[in-house]
Amino acid sequence: MEHSLWNHLPLLVRANSKESVEYILQALWRTRQTGLDSADRLVIRDILQLPNDTDLDPLLVCLRMLIRRCVYENVSKDDIQKLFPEEVSPELQRLLTLLLQKFKTEWRADVFKDQVDFPRLKAMTWNMANQDAAQGTDPVAVINLKLRLCFVQLQDDTQSHLEVKFQLGKDTLETMVKSMYCIRDQLSDLGGASNRLLSQGTSIV
DSSP states (O other): OOHHHHTTGGGGGGSSSHHHHHHHHHHHHHTTTTOOOHHHHHHHHHHHTOSSSTTHHHHHHHHHHHHHHHHHTTOOHHHHHHTSOTTSOHHHHHHHHHHHHHHHHHHHHHHHHHOOOOOEEEEEEEEEOOOOGGGTOOOOEEEEEEEEEEEEOSSOEEEEEEEEEEEEOHHHHHHHHHHHHHHHHHHHHHHHHHHHHHHTTOOOO
16 A cells, blocks of 8 residues: 555544544445445545545545455454554554454455356367258257356355357357457457546546
8 A cells, every 4th residue: 555545544533433433434335336425525524624535535545445455355453453554543543443343244244245256268169060961951060168157255266167058050150259249349448448547547435
């Protein structure tokens, strides 16, 4: 974590109660996928007695990073305290450690409920099926997909595999190939847009 972000962490001492700091952490977790709306930002600014977002945004980024480290890396109580540099007062360190530990189990359960991991393609093979020419049947391709299934748990990942086999005729295959080209183009467009946002330093706070 950059040193400049830590410089904003002591702003939390402006909160007049433990419950106020607790509200800020809960609000950040609740909006982890969307970012804070204007109403939440106004409430937090009032809690911290900040006139604008200049100091608020770096503080929010710092707190989100702390929350992610605690939740996604399952950082222990002792290790949480090691995350703080000397610039953060012992009192504030203890308060944040206490609150992060308090909500960690609940937040990690939220991560489990949010997690959606679709099967992933591990391998694909194909061959031409032998058709009975006497019946005038058009040739078909037999596609065999080997999929990896991931069951994401809070501590580890359990994996298994599934094989799917199906036939494609010429017309169906052409339709499928066209769809794949469209998907490729859309992924390229989305990737370009994401890179532009990253180059502009856009982030959710």
